[in-house]
Amino acid sequence: MEDLEVRFAAFDRLDHLGALEAHPSTRGPSKKWLLQFQATNLHPDADDESVSRSFEAYLLWLFGFIMFKNGHRNTVDKILMPYAREIADADEDQVPTWSWGSVVLAATYRGLCDACIKDDDRARFQGCALLLQLWSYERLAVGRPIVDHRPYELQYYGDLEDDRPTMGTLWVCPRERTWANEQAKRTYPNFVAELDRLKADDVVWEPYSPQAVATRAPYGLSSWCTSNSGLWLTKNCLVYDIYVEAHCPDRVMRQFGYQQPFPVPRALDRISRGDHRLSKLGQPCSSTWVQKLKHYVDAWDEADEDVFEPIGDHTDEWYQHFPTWYRGSH
Incomplete structure (x- = not known):
């Protein structure tokens, strides 16, 4: 310091x-x-x-x-x-x-893991709350603001391809934003109740489809949005600091417009429980846990080759079988 x-x-x-x-x-x-x-x-x-x-x-x-x-x-x-x-x-x-996207995702996954088991009133969510918020806003009409969904105007575009808006710009841009007239004081139980009542038709399953992108950003998105698209389906674990988290795009293939395969293993079946529980507490020095993580980091040299292969494009007929399997296996 x-x-x-x-x-x-x-x-x-x-x-x-x-x-x-x-x-x-x-x-x-x-x-x-x-x-x-x-x-x-x-x-x-x-x-x-x-x-x-x-x-x-x-x-x-x-x-x-x-x-x-x-x-x-x-x-x-x-x-x-x-x-x-x-x-x-x-x-x-x-x-x-560096691979900031995978690192932020790893930190956020770990924050969600920890948040599920904390009961301390002073506990705080760790990771990228903005990412989690935008993920929810795009897919679920629960607890999100009412925004102007008009396509992006030219004022949102810079001269360079990377200086363009993203899909998330809609929720953070200076357009008028409003909230519901009724404000709940005990929001947590109300939100949980609304989430429990959700049906399949209430979820936006493909928020980043070509049609969705063209509707929101007719002049295109920032080139950064797809610059590492070859890694979207990688099987590699995500690493941040001492945290190791499984990456499971094969469990959400519909998001990419592909058929959802099943059965698929759970996240914690893809990584050693000991590695997932790694902690700095009691470690004599940083080099000890760095060595434990080395093979996860080294695997990223071929991350764009070790990917899940789609089995076909999404169809509603195929997808009807997935919820039946999911409910039976969980």
Whole structure:
């Protein structure tokens, strides 16, 4: 943490903002501390180093409070700090890339695993709550806002293919958004009751079909949305920090427009229970658990080749058999 404060000490910000606040935590940078370095606080004549530190602070905020929310309440996990610095200090044409999608998914899956067994009133969901929220909004009309579903206008499009909207833009863009007139005070039991009453016809099973994309984004989506489509059906386990989670696209093949095969194994039948329960507690050093995860990480070298093969396109006739099997096996 001392190295972090030293690197940010020379940050050149607007004169009237005064001296920087010291970092009070040993866990990781806090949100309050990071906000000192936001771009709007930069001095007009700030040097490149200050701009890089502002970018690093933004990345730490993005990692710690959007992508990988943790149980440390208002601080960023220290394991994320090297990644933010490496990206911020890299030349524009040499920015390192990692599989952020799989990592965020792994963290969120683990957060859901833990949330299912916690009974502490102070417990917090870990992972990417925004991802879970958008997943729900696209598929279920339970607890979601009422938004303007008109196709995206040109104002949402930049000059480059990667500077276009995503499907999720609908739920976070500055269009008018409203909620139901009746506000429930005890929302949890009400939402559970609504979810229990859902029928198959109430679910949007293919939210990202070509038709759905064309309806919402007639001028196309950001190229980032499909840049790693070769990994969508990979069999590889997802890894984040010490967490290992099974990836089971074969259990939701209808989402991709394919026939749903069955029977299919459960998530916890695809990974060692011991590996799924890995914890840093009691580990003598990080190298111990790093070695335990190495074969999962190395497998990603061929992740686009080790994939589930579709057995055909989805048909309603075929799918009728799947719910019968599912209810009988669960």
